Amino acid sequence: MNQPLAYIHPEAKIAQNVVIEPFTSIYKNVEIGEGTWIGPNVTIMEGARIGKNCKIFPGAVISSIPQDLKFAGEDTLTFIGDGTVIRECVTVSRGTVDRMKTVVGSNCLIMAYAHVAHDCIIGNNCIMGNAVQMAGHVVMGDYAIISGASAVHQFAKIGAHAMVSGGSLIRKDVPPFVKAAREPLSYAGVNSIGLRRRGYTNEQINEIQQIYRILYMSGLNNAAAVDKIELEISPSPERDEILNFVRDSGRGIIKGYQRDAD
Incomplete structure (x- = not known):
């Protein structure tokens, strides 16, 4: 690949038909699957494993060192599944010794300014709205939706097919198949439309x-x-x-x- 205005570490493993736009940095120990588009001014740091046909928009930082004072430099990973879209200025931290990895599943949409902290496990077909802030060790089931400007407490769980309203403070676990709203966050019915x-x-x-x-x-x-x-x-x-x-x-x-x- 010839990307004269991007920095690509020679040890990075990148499929032949990946598009990397100018001013992007790809560190060593990175793997990127075929058909993926990496926009300008993206930073892909050590330990990233990015799947096929993903789209990563400008300003995103993937696999950064965890914002965890207990992190001692352990060799951990970040997995981004096939077909996932990561919008502008999203940050995803790699794992710590707890799980050794952070995972965002396939066909997810992570909207602008969202943060996925260390050791989070996000399922497939999930949506995180703009500016959702997810602390460490959170688990999010398949098809779950967290609407914009919500904050998720560390170690919280959001069940599959759950939908959480915008601006929520998620301090407790949200069971599968439900809608959650109000303050404090409460059961608001079954997500029957979804x-x-x-x-x-x-x-x-x-x-x-x-x-x-x-x-x-x-x-x-x-x-x-x-x-x-x-x-x-x-x-x-x-x-x-x-x-x-x-x-x-x-x-x-x-x-x-x-x-x-x-």
Whole structure:
């Protein structure tokens, strides 16, 4: 490749048909898959593994050293999946000794000024809106959406197909298939529109809604609600995903909406 106005380390592994625009820097120990476009003024630092047919826009910094005082220079990686679009001035830090990697899945859209911190694991087909700030060790399930200007606490989990409203402070885990809104962040119903767009049937959506009625509207605590769901709802992939998420939640799940007392 001949990119006279870009810096490409001779040890970087770059497919033949990758386009690298002027004033971009590619460090050593970087791999970039075929068909990917790297815009101008992008910095791809050590440990980046970028898939095929990605688009990375100006000002983005990929695989930077973690903003973690415990980081001791360990040899860690950043994975960007195939078909993912990373917009202007996004920053993605590489992993630490905790997971040894940061992962952004395939076919994701990370909008401008978002930050993905060290050891985050983002699934496939996810969307992060403009200026979403994600702290370290966050897990985000497939097809989840976090709307713009939201902040995610470290170690939080966002379940698959969840949708979080803009400007949210995500301090607790957001279960799969739900909408989350208000302050403090609360359950705001099932993401039925998103689920229908992705091929879920009315029967599946109705079952998910019934599960969350028990979890959030029955007056039971989470442990009792999980037992009731397991007893009354037949096993299914959706039921089991919700139950496993609630049981495994480290920070606790978001609460149901409660109107403030006058």
